[in-house]
Amino acid sequence: MHEFHYRNNRLYCENIRVEDLAKRFGTPLYLYSYRTLINHFLKLEQAFKSVNPLICYSVKANSNLAILRALVDKGAGLDIVSGGELYRALKAGCSPKKIVYASVGKTEREIEEAIKKGILFFNVESLPELESINRIARRLSRPANVAIRINPDVEPKTHKYITTGKITDKFGIDLKSARQILLMRRAFPNINILGLHIHIGSQITESAPYVAAIKKVALFISSLKKEGINIRYFNIGGGLGIIYDKETPQTAIKFAEKVLPLLKKTGLKIIMEPGRFIVGNSGILVTKVLYIKSILKKKFVIVDSGMNDLIRPALYNAYHSIVPLQANRQTGKPEGSGLPSDRQSHKQVNEKVDIVGPICESGDFFAKDRLLSKVKEGDYLAIMGSGAYGFSMSSNYNSRRRVEEVMVFQNKTFVIRKRESCEDLIRNESIPRFLLGC
Numbered sequence: 001m002h003e004f005h006y007r008n009n010r011l012y013c014e015n016i017r018v019e020d021l022a023k024r025f026g027t028p029l030y031l032y033s034y035r036t037l038i039n040h041f042l043k044l045e046q047a048f049k050s051v052n053p054l055i056c057y058s059v060k061a062n063s064n065l066a067i068l069r070a071l072v073d074k075g076a077g078l079d080i081v082s083g084g085e086l087y088r089a090l091k092a093g094c095s096p097k098k099i100v101y102a103s104v105g106k107t108e109r110e111i112e113e114a115i116k117k118g119i120l121f122f123n124v125e126s127l128p129e130l131e132s133i134n135r136i137a138r139r140l141s142r143p144a145n146v147a148i149r150i151n152p153d154v155e156p157k158t159h160k161y162i163t164t165g166k167i168t169d170k171f172g173i174d175l176k177s178a179r180q181i182l183l184m185r186r187a188f189p190n191i192n193i194l195g196l197h198i199h200i201g202s203q204i205t206e207s208a209p210y211v212a213a214i215k216k217v218a219l220f221i222s223s224l225k226k227e228g229i230n231i232r233y234f235n236i237g238g239g240l241g242i243i244y245d246k247e248t249p250q251t252a253i254k255f256a257e258k259v260l261p262l263l264k265k266t267g268l269k270i271i272m273e274p275g276r277f278i279v280g281n282s283g284i285l286v287t288k289v290l291y292i293k294s295i296l297k298k299k300f301v302i303v304d305s306g307m308n309d310l311i312r313p314a315l316y317n318a319y320h321s322i323v324p325l326q327a328n329r330q331t332g333k334p335e336g337s338g339l340p341s342d343r344q345s346h347k348q349v350n351e352k353v354d355i356v357g358p359i360c361e362s363g364d365f366f367a368k369d370r371l372l373s374k375v376k377e378g379d380y381l382a383i384m385g386s387g388a389y390g391f392s393m394s395s396n397y398n399s400r401r402r403v404e405e406v407m408v409f410q411n412k413t414f415v416i417r418k419r420e421s422c423e424d425l426i427r428n429e430s431i432p433r434f435l436l437g438c
């Protein structure tokens with residue numbers, strides 16, 4: 001269940017009219033529903049409660065401190081991929097004992113900091129990385145805990161840019177090499193190999209790829225047992241898909257039904273790293289129509305947000321439902337995820353338009369040839385499902401200031417990130433004295 005819905009033809013976030021927020025805070029504006037965020041987390045927790053997993057929310061999906069804090073408060077751990085994310089995780093109040101750290105390119109400095117803070121474990125992605133962690137742990141005289149990230153070589157049936165569990169991807173270690181590493185574990189005296197990790201991709205809508213990957217790793221785990229190698233954790237990663245368009249992703253319960261029997265058989269502590277599933281449909285990007293431009297064969301709706309604010313359409317050709325804040329008719333009928341859809345919500349669909357931003361790139365679009373009810377300059381639109389990989393992938397391209405983020409809880413609003421100022425844009429820049437004629 002999400003908390004974006006139409007009431008008397010106006011889009012609401014929980015109990016607040018989105019248009020009021022657009023006017024109050026300005027646009028573009030990222031808006032998050034606290035209740036949606038927490039509901040998604042609890043849904044997963046509930047579906048898997050028989051194994052009491054540690055759910056490490058994947059910080060990269062949306063790393064705002066308030067989002068992290070809200071989830072940590074409910075018992076979430078965090079999945080991080082950089083020193084910056086470690087900093088955020090700790091600032092949000094996450095216990096280091098609930099932090100897992102992936103990434104194929106951890107630097108010495110990042111590894112050192114994470115060991116010093118005492119994180120639960122590193123998800124190790126290569127032998128040289130393992131050697132590096134061992135060396136740093138020795139220098140610090142602090143043993144480091146790790147899980148080996150396995151590349152199970154399965155096809156997750158998602159966009160190729162977010163496929164991470166095929167053997168041609170840069171992620172993880174193949175089973176044969178992982179076995180060799182585990183057999184030579186005594187060569188790494190400063191490391192405890194505590195677990196195995198997989199993360200096969202993102203926006204995965206079926207359970208079959210997970211089942212295939214988990215089966216492979218479960219077999220591997222039992223073969224290790226026979227060789228006297230016992231591990232404690234099985235981290236099954238993230239990747240659960242959500243509804244953007246017409247997808248029919250597995251629900252948390254259906255997913256649990258498929259994978260729980262396999263996970264229970266391993267007898268290991270289960271860790272999960274969902275990002276998109278928790279935050280994706282908890283956020284929208286609100287934007288204002290600046291101009292309507294008609295040329296020979298095309299009509300462009302030019303809005304005040306751009307690919308720097310939400311890059312998913314440009315990067316993955318991703319689909320986002322786009323709806324007006326003021327509907328032409330009352331719908332009350334949400335699309336599968338509960339999100340109002342431009343396809344279902346508005347019967348007066350009468351224009352085919354490109355919805356584009358102001359940036360100097362042809363890739364700066366949110367929708368192409370999209371049927372949209374007639375809008376005019378000054379109207380507001382909501383780009384739905386923008387909570388994950390939205391703000392966290394945003395940039396200052398074209399010297400655009402990163403936008404304000406606001407969290408709604410029932411009928412209250414909280415600014416969780418101020419809109420950047422022009423001063424913020426140049427904060428770390430300087431002009432050398434010789435250019436100033438000094």
Ligand SMILES: Cc1ncc(COP(=O)(O)O)c(C=O)c1O
Binds near residue numbers: 079202237276388
């Ligand atoms: C190691 C790891 N875990 C978890 C995630 C979260 O994925 P998702 O947001 O699809 O759940 C990612 C995303 O890339 C990842 O790289």
